[in-house]
Amino acid sequence: MTTLRETIPDSIEIPRPNPISRLLTAVLGVFDYVFEPLEKRFGFQRMAYIFLLPNMLIFGIFILLPMLLNFYYGFTAGDSILLGNRRFIGTDNIAKLLDCASIFDPSTCNQDRFWRGVGNTGLFVVTEVALIVVFGLITALALNRKIFGRGFFRSVFFYPVLLSPVVVALIWKWLLQQDGLLNAIIIGAGGTRVPFLLDGGWAQFWVIVIGAWAQMGFFTLILLAGLQSIPPDLYEAGQIDGTNPLTSFRFITLPLLMPTMFVVLVLSVIRAVQIFDHVYVLTNGGPGSATLYIVQYIYTTAFQNRNYGLAAAASLLLALVLMILTVFQLRLGRRVDAA
Amino acid sequence: MAQPVSSKTYSRPYAEQPRGVLAFLTRLQGGTRFTTTDIFTYLYLIVGTFVMFAPVLWLVLSSFKSERGLVEFPPTLLPYWQQxxxxxxxxxxxxxxxxxxxxxxxxxxxxxxxxxxxxxxxxxxxxxxxxxxxxxxxxxxVRYVNFSLQNYQEAIQKFPFLTYLGNSVVVTVAATVVTLLINSMAAFGLSKYQFRGRDTIFLIILSTLMVPVSVILIPAFLVINEVGWVNNLMGVIIPGAATPTGVFLLRQYMLTIPDELLESARIDGATEWRIYWQIVLPLAAPALAVLAIFSVMWRWNDFLWPLIVLSRTELFTLQVGLNAFQGDLNVQWHYILPMTVLTLLPITVVFAFLQRYITTGIATTGLK
The missing domain is CATH 2.30.30 (SH3 type barrels.)
Incomplete structure (x- = not known):
């Protein structure tokens, strides 16, 4: 051990062991007895495979294999989840999902709930992402100023990000219920009670607002990091050329923030497409199918109606959309980088 | 180390600077007075603080109310109890x-x-x-303000809250330990060795960064079923442990550790495992800390996957258990509210202590 320490260059500082790391060291040291014979046998270069093995095993079995199996499910039918009990039906599931008399009216579709889910998800993605980008940017700009209590405000805006979707849903359910605080305020101000969660339009509105409320802080942080990476000399140079706050925002901040904005846009879209948790708890897709989103369609079709084939076909379509979004991100990201 | 002094501060003699709290509050934009923009900034931040915090505060205040106080309309701000x-x-x-x-x-x-x-x-x-x-x-x-813990006591007694809490703790801790161990091992293998297929493996891992659990729900459930992990906490802990984000984050960090360090250790006769856990792991501590914080957050808040894997009540995690209770037709708010507060409490405490690490971690890695 001592020889080992002496060989380390001075510029690198090895953290001083604390009780936890000493315990960890003792536990991890036991693995020496497992790994040493392996190394003697295979040579040290091949140890790479052994280091990769546990991760690759879990990754392969629980992520890679299911990705491939999803295709199998998508092209088979039957109410058993076991592969052997399913019969091959080709593209029937996908055809069933896409079977519509009119593409503009979900009720004419064979799987009208699927298309309602798609429509709702589309609306959700556009509005929630717009809210996140607009308010996230305003908040980041405010937090980027030299203000009193900056750390405090930054934490406040970030705090909801940490809350679990179930907790978020319950916090708002309590506020929005028929006899909740919000209705009390409305009635106190002379209004009439609003059925926030029982009316389709209102439920959609709140699901979107709550989604943005819970997610915004995360994207604010990314935007703030982007703002802080803009060199301050540019603003000083701008001042010499006679910029006012508005023009310096338009011609310095906005163009230089574009790559960050782009990351925010893509990440928030990818996340919004998969909306499920807080909606499931808050409205369970209701009232009717007003807040039924695509992941919930997959979940109920598979695990409540046991139509695994149809659900898998729907997840294939979802995966396709996500893939297109990712490719789109890489393409556009490169262009933004080049600019 | 001395902080570099900006030219602006330097040019203005110290004596001319306004002093005291007021001066500190109004020391803005390098100038000395409030501008309209500053007023709008503070106005926005204060309104924003209210919007972000008030819902949570209302939940916490309500959780202390009596069963009768909870159904009162219009509701009172503070928890009143009948004398x-x-x-x-x-x-x-x-x-x-x-x-x-x-x-x-x-x-x-x-x-x-x-x-x-x-x-x-x-x-x-x-x-x-x-x-x-x-x-x-x-x-x-006749009523009096009382932050009574009665709801909390009853909720803990009448519902298997402690069982859920235990399950959540087991899942979070075990999953985080496994995640840190196997991700760092894989990252070590990918960053410190030359071997055939290395880049391919890394690319495959990277490409699944964007594959959410919602896309592979059904086949993943089949796999869990075949392994016999349905209604088993292992089914919640293990599948999510091989996170592509974790491998990516740690690999990028380990690439910055000089290879000469490993070489000299090898010359001194250190085994590869020893190099991993006594040199690379301690040096990668900052990245490990970031991953640990994220892993705790992911696992504590995880909902969809445990919802599918666990159907026996005694195995529910807090999130699944909370959802099960709020789904009852007759919502018992005087139990739901305290349980919700207890669920958000640990994350809030963690955040209060580690907020600097969490926020800088996100800002630098861009992951959640």
Whole structure:
């Protein structure tokens, strides 16, 4: 051990062991007895495979294999989840999902709930992402100023990000219920009670607002990091050329923030497409199918109606959309980088 | 180390700077006075603080209210509890009311019974006297502000809250330990060795960064079923442990550790495992800390996957358990609210202590 320490260059500082790391060291040291014979046998270069093995095993079995199996499910039918009990039906599931008399009216579709889910998800993605980008940017700009209590405000805006979707849903359910605080305020101000969660339009509105409320802080942080990476000399140079706050925002901040904005846009879209948790708890897709989103369609079709084939076909379509979004991100990201 | 002094501060002699708290508050934009933009900034931040915090605060305040206080409309801001009094000859404590009697006097009486809109009350000081019959609108409950823990105690006793909590803790801790171990091992293998297929493996891992669990729900459930992990905490812990984000984050960090360090250790006869856990792991501590924080957050808040894997009540995690209770037709808010507060408490405490690490971690890695 001592020889080992002496060989380390001075510029690198090895953290001083604390009780936890000493315990960890003792536990991890036991693995020496497992790994040493392996190394003697295979040579040290091949140890790479052994280091990769546990991760690759879990990754392969629980992520890679299911990705491939999803295709199998998508092209088979039957109410058993076991592969052997399913019969091959080709593209029937996908055809069933896409079977519509009119593409503009979900009720004419064979799987009208699927298309309602798609429509709702589309609306959700556009509005929630717009809210996140607009308010996230305003908040980041405010937090980027030299203000009193900056750390405090930054934490406040970030705090909801940490809350679990179930907790978020319950916090708002309590506020929005028929006899909740919000209705009390409305009635106190002379209004009439609003059925926030029982009316389709209102439920959609709140699901979107709550989604943005819970997610915004995360994207604010990314935007703030982007703002802080803009060199301050540019603003000083701008001042010499006679910029006012508005023009310096338009011609310095906005163009230089574009790559960050782009990351925010893509990440928030990818996340919004998969909306499920807080909606499931808050409205369970209701009232009717007003807040039924695509992941919930997959979940109920598979695990409540046991139509695994149809659900898998729907997840294939979802995966396709996500893939297109990712490719789109890489393409556009490169262009933004080049600019 | 001395902080570099900006030219702006330097050019203005110290004596001319305004001092004191007010000066500190108004020291803005390098200037000395509030501008309109500053006023709007503070206005926005204060309104924003209210919007972000008020819903949570309302939940916490409400969780202390009595069952009756919770259904009151319009609701009170603070948790009020009915004042009760022990009266000889009655098993239960009686509720106290201020009663407006027919002669206009107000007297503090204890309610014995209520039938329809009429209430029968007695004087707690003189329980033998004839009870008074009044309309319920003529009596006003005597209440006091009380941050009572009664809801909390009852929720913990009547619901398997502690079981859920235990499950959540087991899942979070075990999953985080496994995640850190196997991800760092894989990252070590990918960053410090030359071997065939290395870049391919890394690319495959990277490409699944964007594959969410919602896309592979059904086949992943089949795999869990085949392994026999349905209704087993292992089914929640293991599948998510091989996170592409974790491998990516740690690999990028380990690439910055000089290879010469490893070489000299090898010359000194250190085994590869020893190099991993005694040189690379300690040096990668900052990245490991970031991943640990994220892993705890992911696992504690995880919902969809445990919802599918666990169907036996005694195995529920907090999130799944909370959802199960709030789904009842007759929502028992006086139990749901304290349990929700208890669920958000650990994350809030972690955040309070580690907020600097969490926020900088996100800002630098861009992951959540």
């Amino acid at each position: 009760t009094v022990e009266v000889e000859g009655y098993d239960q404590p009686l509720e106290l009311y201020d009663v407006t009697l027919e002669d206009g006097t107000v007297k503090r009486l204890a309610q014995v019974a209520r039938v329809g809109i009429m209430a029968r009350l007695i004087d707690p000081a003189n329980p033998e006297a004839e009870p008074v019959q009044v309309n319920i609108n003529q009596r006003q409950a």
